[in-house]
Amino acid sequence: MDHRLPSPDSDMVVSCLGNEKTVLEPRPRPMVDSGEMLLRLRVVGFCGTDLFKLTTDSASPGTVLGHEIVGEVIDLGDGVDKFDLGDRVCVPHHVPCGECLYCRRGNETMCETFRENLMEPGGFADSILIKSRATALAAHRIPDDISDAAAVFVEPAACVLRGVERSGIDRDGTAVIQGGGSMGLLHLLVLKAALPGVSVAVIDPLEPRRALAESLGASATAAPGDAALDAVQGLTAGAGADAVFDTVGGSRLLEAGLQLSRQGGTIVLFAHAPDGDRAGFDLNDLFKFERRVLGTYSGALHEQAAVFELIKSGALDPSPLVTHTMPLNDFQRGYSLAKNQEALKILFTPTVSTETT
Numbered sequence: 001m002d003h004r005l006p007s008p009d010s011d012m013v014v015s016c017l018g019n020e021k022t023v024l025e026p027r028p029r030p031m032v033d034s035g036e037m038l039l040r041l042r043v044v045g046f047c048g049t050d051l052f053k054l055t056t057d058s059a060s061p062g063t064v065l066g067h068e069i070v071g072e073v074i075d076l077g078d079g080v081d082k083f084d085l086g087d088r089v090c091v092p093h094h095v096p097c098g099e100c101l102y103c104r105r106g107n108e109t110m111c112e113t114f115r116e117n118l119m120e121p122g123g124f125a126d127s128i129l130i131k132s133r134a135t136a137l138a139a140h141r142i143p144d145d146i147s148d149a150a151a152v153f154v155e156p157a158a159c160v161l162r163g164v165e166r167s168g169i170d171r172d173g174t175a176v177i178q179g180g181g182s183m184g185l186l187h188l189l190v191l192k193a194a195l196p197g198v199s200v201a202v203i204d205p206l207e208p209r210r211a212l213a214e215s216l217g218a219s220a221t222a223a224p225g226d227a228a229l230d231a232v233q234g235l236t237a238g239a240g241a242d243a244v245f246d247t248v249g250g251s252r253l254l255e256a257g258l259q260l261s262r263q264g265g266t267i268v269l270f271a272h273a274p275d276g277d278r279a280g281f282d283l284n285d286l287f288k289f290e291r292r293v294l295g296t297y298s299g300a301l302h303e304q305a306a307v308f309e310l311i312k313s314g315a316l317d318p319s320p321l322v323t324h325t326m327p328l329n330d331f332q333r334g335y336s337l338a339k340n341q342e343a344l345k346i347l348f349t350p351t352v353s354t355e356t357t
Helices: 050-055 132-135 155-165 182-194 207-215 226-235 251-260 283-287 301-313 328-339
Strands: 010-018 020-029 037-045 068-076 088-090 127-130 173-178 199-203 220-222 240-247 261-269 292-293 322-327 346-348
Touching: 020 037, 037 088, 050 328, 068 127, 068 155, 088 251, 088 292, 127 283, 155 173, 155 182, 155 240, 155 261, 155 301, 173 182, 173 226, 173 251, 182 207, 182 301, 199 207, 199 226, 207 220, 220 226, 226 251, 251 261, 328 346
Parallel strands: 173 199, 173 240, 199 220, 240 261, 261 292, 322 346
Antiparallel strands: 010 020, 037 068, 037 127, 037 346, 068 088
């Protein structure tokens, strides 16, 4: 990754160039307006969505990705009285309007206002401006006893909790998670925190990830295919899972999810499918056995607040998922690790000076 030196009134950002390339470059430091706050980055998580946008070249040149942040307040706009300078803050980047049809019907993540990114320029930056709506409605002051590595998961864990709640799984139900990557294992931790009585099977082809899932509380693990079917049938006395969460994406995973679910069960699609991928399952498997397939995207204010409370209470601690921490200077290396499945969860810290004296 190329590097360019900042001026005194600028900060470094990781800017997309296209073709999976990025550049570390200076940008003018954002100025706060009324109701806004400026954060100095502490940590930012590398999300599966960031990976997807880079590998598919769907981020426009100049885009600064990143949205899972913990920062320290370094400037406050007029009217902001719920935070003080020096506070540690976590804040999601999307907030719905609360008034449109989608919001009134419980589909807040489909709200047009929700789609606006309320971080400038993005999370992969030394300083991040938080717009007024996020400052007022979505930002949380982090208590001293919660680590940055736990608090940075508020946004992704809220996305997970939305799918869990929409799945309809009971407190003593059985869930299957397809994929033992960072989001799959986050599903495991959120399920166990929100519904402690739930039994969870994690399906992944990599043995180290299955072993980690077991150490984090999975009731069973298996490789995909016949082994997965045997494991889930053994866990459910042959009935199948109440809910299957696909954190990998694609028609093949959907078809496997239908096989792993019980009659009347739910398959939750949580991941991007390859462009142009089409489902080709027997519709009668859905119709005759009253299964549901639903998509779930992002997390709204309710889920964000609920996850923050789970982390505050100690019921949810996602920090064991962090395998690598490195400065934004090493972004390209972190991207390579994630793309090659050599890392689970990567956290980036602010840039370090590359100037020599």
